[in-house]
Amino acid sequence: MLKFTEEHEWLKVEGGVATVGITEHAAGQLGDLVFVELPETGATFSKGDSAATVESVKAASDVYCPLDGEIVEINQAIVDDPSLVNSDPQGAAWFFKLKLADPRSADGLLDEAAYKELVG
Amino acid sequence: MRQTWRPDLESNSRLIHTPLHALHLSLGARMVPFAGYEMPVQYADGVLKEHLHTRAAAGLFDVSHMGQIIIRPKSGRIGDAALALERLVPVDVLSLAEGRQRYGLFTNPDGGILDDLMITNRGDHLFLVVNAACKDADYAHLKEGLGDSCDVTLLDDRALIALQGPHAEAVLCELWADVASMRFMDVAEADLHDVGCIISRSGYTGEDGFEISIPTASAVDVTQRLLEHPDVLAIGLGARDSLRLEAGLCLYGNDIDTGTTPVEAALEWAIQKSRRAGGERAGGFPGAERILAEFAGGTSRRRVGLRPEGRAPVRGGAKLFADADGTAPIGSVTSGGFGPSVDCPVAMGYVETAHAGNGTQIFAEVRGKYLPVTVSALPFVKQTYKR
Numbered sequence: 001m002l003k004f005t006e007e008h009e010w011l012k013v014e015g016g017v018a019t020v021g022i023t024e025h026a027a028g029q030l031g032d033l034v035f036v037e038l039p040e041t042g043a044t045f046s047k048g049d050s051a052a053t054v055e056s057v058k059a060a061s062d063v064y065c066p067l068d069g070e071i072v073e074i075n076q077a078i079v080d081d082p083s084l085v086n087s088d089p090q091g092a093a094w095f096f097k098l099k100l101a102d103p104r105s106a107d108g109l110l111d112e113a114a115y116k117e118l119v120g
Numbered sequence: 121m122r123q124t125w126r127p128d129l130e131s132n133s134r135l136i137h138t139p140l141h142a143l144h145l146s147l148g149a150r151m152v153p154f155a156g157y158e159m160p161v162q163y164a165d166g167v168l169k170e171h172l173h174t175r176a177a178a179g180l181f182d183v184s185h186m187g188q189i190i191i192r193p194k195s196g197r198i199g200d201a202a203l204a205l206e207r208l209v210p211v212d213v214l215s216l217a218e219g220r221q222r223y224g225l226f227t228n229p230d231g232g233i234l235d236d237l238m239i240t241n242r243g244d245h246l247f248l249v250v251n252a253a254c255k256d257a258d259y260a261h262l263k264e265g266l267g268d269s270c271d272v273t274l275l276d277d278r279a280l281i282a283l284q285g286p287h288a289e290a291v292l293c294e295l296w297a298d299v300a301s302m303r304f305m306d307v308a309e310a311d312l313h314d315v316g317c318i319i320s321r322s323g324y325t326g327e328d329g330f331e332i333s334i335p336t337a338s339a340v341d342v343t344q345r346l347l348e349h350p351d352v353l354a355i356g357l358g359a360r361d362s363l364r365l366e367a368g369l370c371l372y373g374n375d376i377d378t379g380t381t382p383v384e385a386a387l388e389w390a391i392q393k394s395r396r397a398g399g400e401r402a403g404g405f406p407g408a409e410r411i412l413a414e415f416a417g418g419t420s421r422r423r424v425g426l427r428p429e430g431r432a433p434v435r436g437g438a439k440l441f442a443d444a445d446g447t448a449p450i451g452s453v454t455s456g457g458f459g460p461s462v463d464c465p466v467a468m469g470y471v472e473t474a475h476a477g478n479g480t481q482i483f484a485e486v487r488g489k490y491l492p493v494t495v496s497a498l499p500f501v502k503q504t505y506k507r
Contacts, residue, residue: 031166032168034431034460057358057359057460058161060435
């Protein structure tokens with residue numbers, strides 16, 4: 001199940017665990033990234049908490065946790081090479097895997113059609 | 121995801137357009153409000169590539185939002201205009217030769233900095249370039265300060281562009297061959313594409329390059345001619361900021377303002393010997409008492425270059441500490457970001473003088489952590505001015 005947030009994150013939900021990243025639209029708006037900071041495995045977040053930081057030459061941006069849950073895996077590849085987020089944001093450049101506090105909580109997020117409508 | 125830095129929500133209809141506004145849109149610029157103008161922050165290639173292109177070839181910047189001011193002596197003697205301006209700036213204007221340019225500062229009675237500017241001797245008048253956000257205040261300040269002896273005019277009929285980078289000379293040579301004989305801080309008049317322009321060999325990137333003042337009616341024409349060259353790329357305000365930061369150059373409003381003095385800002389070089397204690401025209405500018413005392417006795421804090429040790433950029437506003445626990449505050453960052461050419465984070469800021477020596481390790485607070493930062497010499501890149 002692929003879902004999206006209005007804050008431009010995507011979530012691929014499988015068995016109560018969501019793989020989370022930022023959308024192509026978001027990566028394009030940010031421009032070339034030079035730094036990514038990810039949360040620690042085991043950290044728990046509420047929906048809307050700042051879970052990661054991405055930085056371009058010009059600006060720092062927060063990536064918000066899209067739902068309540070616990071970080072069970074992070075993608076070190078984007079820390080080692082932030083440009084991966086620009087080249088493959090909705091594939092290899094996922095940010096973290098989140099074990100959802102409530103597996104059904106993703107149901108209320110945007111589907112792909114609704115997200116596309118949001119970003120025009 | 122939410123960007124902490126984003127265009128204001130103010131209505132763009134109230135923003136002023138430069139003569140190159142439509143050209144920016146046609147080039148795919150992302151426009152943002154800046155100092156009352158709608159300006160390009162980046163084009164399609166983005167800040168990183170624009171920055172690197174400027175250092176590798178040539179970048180073209182629209183800086184028409186900046187103020188261009190003429191000071192014409194009523195007596196007809198340029199020396200009278202120079203001496204009048206010296207009442208407002210701690211700079212030796214009198215010895216500035218015709219066709220030469222010099223960096224300067226407007227100071228206030230407390231020794232703070234009202235604006236920084238470029239001053240040119242154009243033979244029968246002085247030509248100033250001042251910051252966009254300060255230009256109306258600067259104009260009023262000049263009228264009040266030297267209106268008795270000079271006619272002061274804020275030009276509204278000229279655009280200003282900058283062509284910067286190692287290929288800038290070769291590109292401009294195709295329009296005006298004599299440009300090769302100019303040296304850093306020379307200023308000349310030239311016909312580019314049959315348009316009368318004022319060209320200075322200077323800029324805000326640390327690279328060799330030129331700033332070109334063009335009559336508004338011909339601004340698009342001349343700019344397009346330069347952009348047609350395969351080595352030239354249009355560059356937005358984003359890369360302009362990262363280029364000047366790597367070059368160690370101050371941004372007014374960030375690194376210098378009315379709360380900083382020239383000596384605190386490590387800008388002693390902008391105050392020539394003739395205006396310092398013992399000089400033939402020592403003092404005689406606003407704040408002279410404090411500024412000259414600081415030359416002799418030093419200051420309690422100083423602007424320094426900062427190199428964060430990791431990959432995380434340390435941005436303007438970050439607090440600086442002597443210790444890794446954040447218990448001993450010693451200053452703050454005024455400009456910071458990522459330097460694409462040095463491929464690491466770079467910053468500048470003010471620290472207590474005891475911690476201002478190059479090589480001193482201090483700590484910057486970023487998102488609740490205290491990251492090691494080394495006080496470093498400026499600039500971060502080698503300047504390539506043609507002296």
